[in-house]
Amino acid sequence: MNAALTIARKELAEIRRDGRFLRSAILVLALFAVAIAAGAKHRLDAHRIQQDAQNADRRIWLQQGEKTPHGAAHQGMYAFNPSPLLSAFDHGVSSCLGSVIWMEAHKQNDSMYRPIQDASETQRLGGMSAATILQLLVPLVIVFMSFSAFAGERENGTLRQILSLGISPSQLLAGKALGIGAAVGTMLAVAVAAGAIAFAVTDMKAFMEALPRAALLAIFYAIYLLAFLAISLGVSAASKTSRQALVVLIGFWIFNGMLAPKLSAEAAERLFPTPSAIAFEEQIAQERKLSREKGVDGHNMDHPGTKALVAKLLKEYNAERLEDLPVNFSGIALDEGEKSAYPIYDRIFGGLWDGYEAQEKVQQWAGLAAPMLSMRAFSASVAGTDFLQYRHFAAAAEAHRRRFIERINEDVTRNSKYGETYTRGHDLWQHAPAFSYTPPGTMWAVRNALPSAVVLIVWTVVAWIAAIRCVGRLGFDSQSGIRAAAVRTPAKHADRARGLEEGSAL
Amino acid sequence: MFTRMMKHDWMDLRAGRTVWLMMSAIALLAGYAVASGISFRSAQEASHKQAIAKETRDLGDLRAEAAAYHNLPEDQRPEKLPNGVKPTYRNQIFHYATLPPAPLSSLAVGQSDVYPNSYRVDSGGSNRYLTKSELRSPTSLLAGRFDLAYFVVFLMPLFLLALSYDLLSREREQGTLALVLAQPVRLWQLVAAKAVLRCGLVLGVTLSIIAAGFLISGDGLASGDAWTRLLLFCAVVALYAVFWCAVAVFVNARGQSSASNALALAGVWLVLAVVVPSLSSIAITTVHPPPSRFELVTALNDAKNEAHNKGEKVLDDFFVHHPEMAPMGAAATSTTDAAVRSIATAETAELAIQPLLRAHAERLADQQILGRRMAYLSPVMIAQSALNSVAGTSFSRFDHFIAQVRSFHEAWKHLLHGKTLRNELLTPADYDSFPKFSFQPEPLAPVLSFAIAASAYLAALATLLVFMGFSKLSKPAT
Numbered sequence: 001m002n003a004a005l006t007i008a009r010k011e012l013a014e015i016r017r018d019g020r021f022l023r024s025a026i027l028v029l030a031l032f033a034v035a036i037a038a039g040a041k042h043r044l045d046a047h048r049i050q051q052d053a054q055n056a057d058r059r060i061w062l063q064q065g066e067k068t069p070h071g072a073a074h075q076g077m078y079a080f081n082p083s084p085l086l087s088a089f090d091h092g093v094s095s096c097l098g099s100v101i102w103m104e105a106h107k108q109n110d111s112m113y114r115p116i117q118d119a120s121e122t123q124r125l126g127g128m129s130a131a132t133i134l135q136l137l138v139p140l141v142i143v144f145m146s147f148s149a150f151a152g153e154r155e156n157g158t159l160r161q162i163l164s165l166g167i168s169p170s171q172l173l174a175g176k177a178l179g180i181g182a183a184v185g186t187m188l189a190v191a192v193a194a195g196a197i198a199f200a201v202t203d204m205k206a207f208m209e210a211l212p213r214a215a216l217l218a219i220f221y222a223i224y225l226l227a228f229l230a231i232s233l234g235v236s237a238a239s240k241t242s243r244q245a246l247v248v249l250i251g252f253w254i255f256n257g258m259l260a261p262k263l264s265a266e267a268a269e270r271l272f273p274t275p276s277a278i279a280f281e282e283q284i285a286q287e288r289k290l291s292r293e294k295g296v297d298g299h300n301m302d303h304p305g306t307k308a309l310v311a312k313l314l315k316e317y318n319a320e321r322l323e324d325l326p327v328n329f330s331g332i333a334l335d336e337g338e339k340s341a342y343p344i345y346d347r348i349f350g351g352l353w354d355g356y357e358a359q360e361k362v363q364q365w366a367g368l369a370a371p372m373l374s375m376r377a378f379s380a381s382v383a384g385t386d387f388l389q390y391r392h393f394a395a396a397a398e399a400h401r402r403r404f405i406e407r408i409n410e411d412v413t414r415n416s417k418y419g420e421t422y423t424r425g426h427d428l429w430q431h432a433p434a435f436s437y438t439p440p441g442t443m444w445a446v447r448n449a450l451p452s453a454v455v456l457i458v459w460t461v462v463a464w465i466a467a468i469r470c471v472g473r474l475g476f477d478s479q480s481g482i483r484a485a486a487v488r489t490p491a492k493h494a495d496r497a498r499g500l501e502e503g504s505a506l
Numbered sequence: 507m508f509t510r511m512m513k514h515d516w517m518d519l520r521a522g523r524t525v526w527l528m529m530s531a532i533a534l535l536a537g538y539a540v541a542s543g544i545s546f547r548s549a550q551e552a553s554h555k556q557a558i559a560k561e562t563r564d565l566g567d568l569r570a571e572a573a574a575y576h577n578l579p580e581d582q583r584p585e586k587l588p589n590g591v592k593p594t595y596r597n598q599i600f601h602y603a604t605l606p607p608a609p610l611s612s613l614a615v616g617q618s619d620v621y622p623n624s625y626r627v628d629s630g631g632s633n634r635y636l637t638k639s640e641l642r643s644p645t646s647l648l649a650g651r652f653d654l655a656y657f658v659v660f661l662m663p664l665f666l667l668a669l670s671y672d673l674l675s676r677e678r679e680q681g682t683l684a685l686v687l688a689q690p691v692r693l694w695q696l697v698a699a700k701a702v703l704r705c706g707l708v709l710g711v712t713l714s715i716i717a718a719g720f721l722i723s724g725d726g727l728a729s730g731d732a733w734t735r736l737l738l739f740c741a742v743v744a745l746y747a748v749f750w751c752a753v754a755v756f757v758n759a760r761g762q763s764s765a766s767n768a769l770a771l772a773g774v775w776l777v778l779a780v781v782v783p784s785l786s787s788i789a790i791t792t793v794h795p796p797p798s799r800f801e802l803v804t805a806l807n808d809a810k811n812e813a814h815n816k817g818e819k820v821l822d823d824f825f826v827h828h829p830e831m832a833p834m835g836a837a838a839t840s841t842t843d844a845a846v847r848s849i850a851t852a853e854t855a856e857l858a859i860q861p862l863l864r865a866h867a868e869r870l871a872d873q874q875i876l877g878r879r880m881a882y883l884s885p886v887m888i889a890q891s892a893l894n895s896v897a898g899t900s901f902s903r904f905d906h907f908i909a910q911v912r913s914f915h916e917a918w919k920h921l922l923h924g925k926t927l928r929n930e931l932l933t934p935a936d937y938d939s940f941p942k943f944s945f946q947p948e949p950l951a952p953v954l955s956f957a958i959a960a961s962a963y964l965a966a967l968a969t970l971l972v973f974m975g976f977s978k979l980s981k982p983a984t
Binding site: 117136261356 | 552553557560602616617620621624637638639641642643645646648649650651656660661664764765768781783785786790791799801804807808811815870873874876880881890891900901
């Protein structure tokens, strides 16, 4: 253990002297700081705008003036998607999903206004959040710092000298890992502390609530970066030259960060294709038409279903005409129409959203080939900016829509008679509930993020085992052709064997 | 002499296996990218076919109702009119205005997956159809497509750098440089020959795949200026490759080791392809964010509410603005007709929201212009912008489309509202003569000028780097 610490100290000293770390660290830190600051400001503005918009919507609803209740139902209400605090850290897929849902009578609408549509090409190209920096750039810094850890020592000839001192390769690995890890860790600690302060300053209450999520993110990002450290050190140990190590690692980084996201997204789309908007609307239209034919068509009094309902109501209330009923048939017909659409929308929207979810799952498991995919999925889940969070919001909006439309139709049924012109005002509008949304809690997010977490842990474990294996083979010196002691032989034998080898080499 | 150096360099490269590996990797990745572009285009065309089928079906049903009604003798026609003869009932008379696939759709998907490519135009307000978008999974939108433009902009430079990072340093390290220079050849000529060969290899494979993709996908048959655009596309690709070769030459001219060159070039690629775009993106979002959609929704809502609350005054306002729509003859007395009221209310609301929508659209356009200006900060960004613009997958073609859809919508509304206000019923002849939307391609001039500007920018940078590199190489060797 002592040996490992000494090696670590030496590594740190070298890193400090080497310009590489300082330059890349400063660059990444600066980028991270900028990303966090920009993200925090953006989120603060977004939060305020969302609150204002939701309040304004309520005001407009209440100030509708005199109109028929069904007219108000057509006016509808709007649901504005709030942005969680950690969206400043990780945007997730929130820019690719609509931000406003119009809740109106008769229809469940898909959300409108994807932020990505309003952004310029440059923003789509460069869209970087603090999370992307941790997922993409910090691993690159780790690669730059560790690609020559073993391969460089081998090229300089110092590797043999170190091993001849009786240090086991795994101690060497531990030492180098500790050194590089400490350097990167310090850099990240500074960045994270800065980020935490930025958040706490902008919104203390939300910050406290988000603390458990932030802690989880910190832990799993550390796991992800440790996996990268293991991969880098392992490749360095297994490579003949440091150039070879660099090429392999950069190739892996490019695959991990640039190719894998696109290729896995295209694969996911092929496995779970998204219907076109026209096919989607057509499917809904056809099913509603069928349902109207089978059930009640409030606009068509000759429809058999309508006639049956009329007959039933007349009998129930012992009346001769619809106008004599104590309830308004129009209200009942409206209600029937709405309720008959519910299962259709549940099924069709559910199918669409299940498809999106399945695609996200493909990405999570594709992380087995490229760890960044799982890290991205985990990060978005815990930050609250993944698709599942959006689905929760959209489902809440739909539930609210059904509630307030039913409330309005109920008023029409109870308080008016068939055929009369019935208008209401503020006194009814205020009885329709306002849309208020509570985002799901941390445990919900963690449950969704479980597969990604598993993949990340598997990656780290496998990477470290592989690294230890690769480093274990360092005892074999292929150049001199003499087989030096392997890792498993007792220390005494190893010393003597190496001493012999040094002697013969000289 | 030059060609002889190139020939020898080629024989040298050929001996090692790396160059074959790289060429196959380029072919594979570029080929996959083109296939991805072609499949995106097919999906777009399939969706358009669905739109045509739906329109034919739905309007056909309505036309049949109208025909049945008009075929009956006048005295037998029912009191309750069938839906097919009502022009603006539930805004049921619609038309899909579709944007044809981009001229070079096989080579770039660009922003085509973000913007809608068809709108359902009906007699209702404009904002209803403008808010619709194509269904795309968030996973696909976030990742973007792996199209050829992406390959050229991000991956092609890596192949170029991998081939030429040790252009000069390898010879020096192997000790063969002195031998070569003993021949009557200048150092810069040697470097130039090698650079031209490597650039030519990579460009050769890439441009062949581009040409193959263009021909196979039938892009050339689809639109008139496709061939011009293809030439511009290839020009930008070529100059971009030349730029990256120039960077490699410049770095090699410093005279450092191969490993040091590799690190330096990796650093340059990272800065130009990752760091600068991120900073630009953050800068735009922070300093000049797009106008808020939430605020727009609130403003539109307020405007519509006001229009509705005006009550009777709405009708008077409406006929002041549209005297040509004022009902004449028998209909002139039925100003309380529900259809007239609803049209008048809708139009008043539309008049109220038009300035808001226009202002919002202008700010969005400003956003795009700013994004394009910022692109000049990095050759990577400008290459991406130029390739997307030439391929027709950028914001400007879409903006052009929206403008045409708006004017088509105005004409559509005018036609149908006029019929309702004059109490005219729809006949089968009307159905047959409804106008059809036909997209007028965007003018080539702005595309051309931007492509030329981007090419000039890349060429200028490349020339500067090569000049600085060669002047260093011309100094006596140390």
